[in-house]
Amino acid sequence: MGASSRHGPASEWPAIAAALVLSALTAVLARPPRDVSFAVGEYHAGFLRGDWSRPVGTARTLSLPGGLSLPLTARRGPLRLDLHGQAPMRAALAVFVAGRPVGQALLPPHRWGEASFEIPPELLGQGGLDLSFALRPVALTRGASEEEPALAVDIVHVSAAGGLALTLPAVLLLAAVPAAFVLLARLAGAGTAWAIVSGALGGLAVVVLARRTPLPLLLAVPRLGTAALLAGLLALAVLPRAPMTSRERAGLAALVVLGVLAHGSLAFLPSAGSQNLEIYVHRALDLGTVSWDYASLLRYGSQLPTPTQPYGAATYALGERTLVPYSPLPSVFYYLLHRAGLDLYWAMSVLNVVLAMLVAPWLWLVAARLWDTRTAWLATPLYALDLAVWHHVGRVHAPAAFGGAMATSALLYLALRVRELDSRKQVVLAGLVLAVAVLGYSSSAVLFGLTGLVLLALAAFDARALTPAARRGLVAALIVAGALSGILYYFHYAPGLLTGVPSLEAEPDLVGVKTFFIFHNESRQNLRVWLGGYWILLLVGLLASPFALRRAAAWARPVLVSWLAAWALVMLLKEPFLFPKLLRWAKEDQFLSPLLCLFVSAAVRALPRPWMRWTAAAFALTGALWMAASDFLLNASGKVVL
Structure with missing residues (x-):
């Protein structure tokens, strides 16, 4: 199949139309599972707000104030939030969504405890879960605790009876992936059919990963995806100077992009730290x-x-x-x-x-x-x-x-x-x-x-x-x-x-x-x-x-x-x-x-x-x-x- 440079602008319309269709399908099909667990210490800090420590196992410690910002919401009905954490003193953990109070739960001192909250639909929006935390000491005896208020969080579990949904910015981000694959394939000189196939494979990968591991995917796409795209474009910028066919150039650019995505994904997987x-x-x-x-x-x-x-x-x-x-x-x-x-x-x-x-x-x-x-x-x-x-x-x-x-x-x-x-x-x-x-x-x-x-x-x-x-x-x-x-x-x-x-x-x-x-x-x-x-x-x-x-x-x-x-x-x-x-x-x-x-x-x-x-x-x-x-x-x- 010929390179795009040998055809007029009209020949690009099938690829453009296919990219739009694939992006729309990806946006519709890329749904998170019914419940999502977020091991705070096993992910990069992309979803964290405030002064969080480096990971200790699966946990991090937050020096208040601060919180989490997860690109998740409920499709319908309330959303359940379960948090596994501990405080240095007996304290009531208060949770806020976008600054509005949700509720409080008691955490025992120096022991891991479970705190559960039900977030009503009126507090949920398309902006996702913008969670803030506060601790209020609840002493059993007189005298204040000498320790600084800090919240250690291990696991955050989000679920909804009506199913979870991604926020609109997250959906648009994932929908851009197949379009980027189509664009890069055409820039590499691939024909329309191969560009559509590459976009379809990219969209399929996004849909599968969104349904299994949405949070690592959303961390990786803007970071690793951008790096892979830039690496592919750099390869395309240099390779035309070499004696090779357009098909060879496209194959090498594809190998670079796929290699960066495959090997680079390790940096965004839980438990893959060193x-x-x-x-x-x-x-x-x-x-x-x-x-x-x-x-x-x-x-x-x-x-x-x-x-x-x-x-x-x-x-x-x-x-x-x-x-x-x-x-x-x-x-x-x-x-x-x-x-x-x-x-x-x-x-x-x-x-x-x-x-x-x-x-x-x-x-x-x-x-x-x-x-x-x-x-x-x-x-x-x-x-x-x-x-x-x-x-x-x-x-x-x-x-x-x-x-x-x-x-x-x-x-x-x-x-x-x-x-x-x-x-x-x-x-x-x-x-x-x-x-x-x-x-x-x-x-x-x-x-x-x-x-x-x-x-x-x-x-x-x-x-x-x-x-x-x-x-x-x-x-x-x-x-x-x-x-x-x-x-x-x-x-x-x-x-x-x-x-x-x-x-x-x-x-x-x-x-x-x-x-x-x-x-x-x-x-x-x-x-x-x-x-x-x-x-x-x-x-x-x-x-x-x-x-x-x-x-x-x-x-x-x-x-x-x-x-x-x-x-x-x-x-x-x-x-x-x-x-x-x-x-x-x-x-x-x-x-x-x-x-x-x-x-x-x-x-x-x-x-x-x-x-x-x-x-x-x-x-x-x-x-x-x-x-x-x-x-x-x-x-x-x-x-x-x-």
Whole structure:
């Protein structure tokens, strides 16, 4: 089906009409269930008003005044509100709707109690439940309580005999989803029929989720939905510069949008929180309080905890005597999100998802150039389902996920452009790209350093597919990247590391380590990835590598081989007899896995028979989907494993 750009404005009317019909159907069918429970501590603060604490389990504590604003009302008849809460003293809890009193209920001191209220129809409107709370101490003895009036709320349960309804703004918000899908599909160049199908699928998803989990949906649509739309539009803005068909462009944009929605949804699910989130949110917010003197900047860029950071996991593992670099670059971007008014408790994860998914079209372009488009179409969905990449995103290993996306993008750039490094402009540009990637995450300095060492050796002895000028340019680009990242950041920690690392490694190890196969220094995080199936991708990818490298563009092979060799070297260096503490959390699994996706895809394309290629591709995608879904469900459950 042709792109919309090849037709006049009249050809858009069927798509516009379909979008309006789908939006109307979504508005009619997107109904909440008869009763809705709101676990105050398990959701982001989008429905909260006032000074609420951070979650403690499923509860939060409100320093009065304040309340909730839920986009729910009763279809007909009264609405029942059940609140599970506690107060620091024996008190009467008063509930107001839009400032008008509903009733009072007695809460016992320091014990969870149930308070039930019936809200009459005349207090309900189309604006939803605008709830306010007040506490009135009811002492059994003389003397006032010394404690501040604060209300801890666990569960709020809303029900109505006549059924619940969403507010008009909420309905309009959900109704906009299928229209947005149709619009984005048409902008991507999809035909009218495909645009209508995408809008119908988007509307169907909204209807199903509204009937099962309306509150997470209403939190996610304006936040995650906007991020997915912007990511899709960004992909569409960049991809026209690449040599591809309109159908390929539409497919990649669709993959980006769907990937952001799927992986980003984890940030809005109840029980999907992680203590890592608290660490990185506080580190990012504390950036605004850092003094601009050298010692303060040096401390902030190290493993030491920031003033409000609730946990010091890195300090526990590495001690405090030696400053170990812990790149602040991700925190700079997270802090900018905070300054833009976004809540980091969801925006941080969504940004990482967007960055990781925007790697997908870039990986497609590089795979298509180094191999062919069919290899690219297998490698890209394998990456979008990759266990290692998305496990770290889902577990909110935020700086690692941020740095991993930058590292993958930079290595793909180098593989694509290495033969063009015969001009000063290209050398400087490649050096800047690599330097920024090295600054993205601290272990990237080691991983890129090892990659560079292998590349230098290959450039000297075995890079015949590159011209002498390109080889000299490659060496110069590596020097530029190392010098720039070192001057800006890493060199400032070098004196302390040179004198402190031997004693740091010699001290007793306080962290329990795991062994998997021949690898004896795996953290609990790494072992989770191994047991989730990463070993399968590694084994298949290593077996596939000779076939993939044979088919790859000859000029890119040095980069691909160096990428693989860097992983092997870091696995050796992190063994207990070398640098087990410094490199235990190098996140080398997410560094290697995109390359393994490329190797597997290229080897599948090398199979001699079409049925072999289709069968192998189906097995690869099914296995990747199974591992990704299992890991997603584990992260969504909020369980701490291993």
